[in-house]
Amino acid sequence: MAETIFKKIIAREIPADIVYEDDDVLAFLDINPLSKGHTLVIPKEPAETLDQLSADAAAAVGRVLPRVAKAVLRATGAKDFNVLQNNGTAAHQAVLHVHFHIIPRAGKDGLGIGWPTQRLEPHEAKLLAQQIKSHL
Ligand code: AMP
Numbered sequence: 039m040a041e042t043i044f045k046k047i048i049a050r051e052i053p054a055d056i057v058y059e060d061d062d063v064l065a066f067l068d069i070n071p072l073s074k075g076h077t078l079v080i081p082k083e084p085a086e087t088l089d090q091l092s093a094d095a096a097a098a099v100g101r102v103l104p105r106v107a108k109a110v111l112r113a114t115g116a117k118d119f120n121v122l123q124n125n126g127t128a129a130h131q132a133v134l135h136v137h138f139h140i141i142p143r144a145g146k147d148g149l150g151i152g153w154p155t156q157r158l159e160p161h162e163a164k165l166l167a168q169q170i171k172s173h174l
Pocket of ligand 1: 133
């Protein structure tokens with residue numbers, strides 16, 4: 039896996055405003071925030087995308103996410119927030135190290151999301167669900 043900016047932050051080779059750290063997880067402020075308090079939570083395991091992350095590393099991040107989110111909300115006074123997790127270029131991932139964005143929302147501040155829904159026919163849904171199940 040290529041060296042990423044987040045690997046350098048974990049190794050303290052470049053600075054970051056770190057808000058949380060344990061053996062498996064690091065959380066720090068996003069350098070170009072979409073809103074006040076925009077924070078990134080990352081596993082220390084160097085996986086590029088979520089599907090490549092080990093179950094243990096995913097569990098470690100999962101344990102920490104609610105706690106960091108709660109702290110961000112208390113610090114910023116926001117009540118609402120998005121958790122965003124991009125994987126791959128088509129999904130707007132710029133840094134190839136798994137990361138979860140915690141983005142506080144207040145009015146027009148923050149993230150813009152298009153949600154162009156498509157129609158899913160019942161027979162297609164059944165087939166698709168079966169296909170996904172067969173890969174689990
Ligand atoms: P993504 O598009 O999901 O890959 O988002 C990558 C995020 O990393 C962006 O929101 C960037 O602003 C953020 N970012 C990039 N470099 C740094 C850095 N050195 N410190 C903190 N956040 C960073």
